Amino acid sequence: MAKLKMGIIGTGGIARDRHIPAYQKISDLVTIEAVCDLNMQAAEEVAKQFGIKKVYTDYHELFQEVDAVTICTPNKFHAEITIAALEAGVHVLCEKPMAINAAECESMIEASKRAGKMLSIGFHYRFTKDALAAKRVILENEIGQPIVARVHAMRRRKVPGWGVFTNKDLQGGGSLIDWGCHFLDLSLWLLGNPKPVQVIGQSYNGLSKMPNQVNEWGAFNHETFNVDDHVTAYIKFDNGATMLFETSWSANIKEDSEGVSISGETGGIDLFPFELNQAKHGMLLNSQANWIPGDDDPGLTQVTNFVESCLGLSELIVKPEEAMQVSKIIDAIYHSSETSEMVNL
Numbered sequence: 001m002a003k004l005k006m007g008i009i010g011t012g013g014i015a016r017d018r019h020i021p022a023y024q025k026i027s028d029l030v031t032i033e034a035v036c037d038l039n040m041q042a043a044e045e046v047a048k049q050f051g052i053k054k055v056y057t058d059y060h061e062l063f064q065e066v067d068a069v070t071i072c073t074p075n076k077f078h079a080e081i082t083i084a085a086l087e088a089g090v091h092v093l094c095e096k097p098m099a100i101n102a103a104e105c106e107s108m109i110e111a112s113k114r115a116g117k118m119l120s121i122g123f124h125y126r127f128t129k130d131a132l133a134a135k136r137v138i139l140e141n142e143i144g145q146p147i148v149a150r151v152h153a154m155r156r157r158k159v160p161g162w163g164v165f166t167n168k169d170l171q172g173g174g175s176l177i178d179w180g181c182h183f184l185d186l187s188l189w190l191l192g193n194p195k196p197v198q199v200i201g202q203s204y205n206g207l208s209k210m211p212n213q214v215n216e217w218g219a220f221n222h223e224t225f226n227v228d229d230h231v232t233a234y235i236k237f238d239n240g241a242t243m244l245f246e247t248s249w250s251a252n253i254k255e256d257s258e259g260v261s262i263s264g265e266t267g268g269i270d271l272f273p274f275e276l277n278q279a280k281h282g283m284l285l286n287s288q289a290n291w292i293p294g295d296d297d298p299g300l301t302q303v304t305n306f307v308e309s310c311l312g313l314s315e316l317i318v319k320p321e322e323a324m325q326v327s328k329i330i331d332a333i334y335h336s337s338e339t340s341e342m343v344n345l
């Protein structure tokens, strides 16, 4: 079987740290043919570091060389590059969030359907062993119908001040669109992707606007900080399920914590770590996993699923229609916060 020819667009942190090493671990299925970055020097350095032969600054030229691309640029360019790639007949794995807003996501999905090419989004939390186990357990009906999800992704004073994370124009927002999106996606998937119908939310950034920050991840400019650093939301779904959601980069809390807790009709699931909570045999049972199969690197499992799906060997786990629901909820939370109103979707 011919290997998939892959190109990487945007050679910054996530391309170097996660995607390129992961693809190189599955070299029986895929080869990285070329990298592309607006910054030629950055692209050349990465190409040299990983032994990749071709380097481009214009992604249109790279499309001629490959079957698929992984897009690792700031969020603002996700839609534009994805659509151009699909129109050139190239499969796309685009980093999260899918785009700056849900309208752009819709255009990406239409382009994928027109081209008949794969489109997936880098929601790698789904590929953690604990999350995959939770999904299997829910599909095997161990918790019955999910009712309430409590979801949190909380950091204590860890604003990522480097790169573009606090640039609203390039990223579309802060803690919610950057980090909270992973947990929205993961919990929606575990809930069975019900349709969100009502959203009320509040975003804050007052804490990061204060001078003389104590920030564990280094200094950032509080004067230009214009994205959210703490967000709360309440989301209702068409099947009656609800979600209580909170995310922050910079809360005054005791310690960092992240997790999804789903209470269903006959049992519940907690992540992370995986725990199954049931009322069974006349008692309350809490079951932890002693061993879960799979690779410890969710980035590797993620790209393996994408590559195998492009080659027709697997079914895509992160579908673009599901990723778009995440963006719809994010748009609704920001809108609800601005208008102080509940958003009906």
Ligand SMILES: NC(=O)c1ccc[n+]([C@@H]2O[C@H](COP(=O)([O-])OP(=O)(O)OC[C@H]3O[C@@H](n4cnc5c(N)ncnc54)[C@H](O)[C@@H]3O)[C@@H](O)[C@H]2O)c1
Residues within 6 Å of the ligand: 009, 010, 011, 012, 013, 014, 015, 036, 037, 038, 039, 042, 057, 059, 071, 072, 073, 074, 075, 077, 095, 096, 097, 122, 123, 124, 163, 164, 178
């Ligand atoms: N899955 C995760 O947990 C995770 C973690 C970090 C970042 N990300 C996502 O990955 C993306 C990139 O983040 P990063 O931290 O690697 O950013 P980065 O700033 O380190 O790198 C982005 C690179 O894209 C290049 N670039 C910008 N516009 C381009 C264009 N039009 N064509 C080609 N190259 C272009 C820049 O020159 C830069 O080298 C973002 O969407 C971010 O949300 C995901």
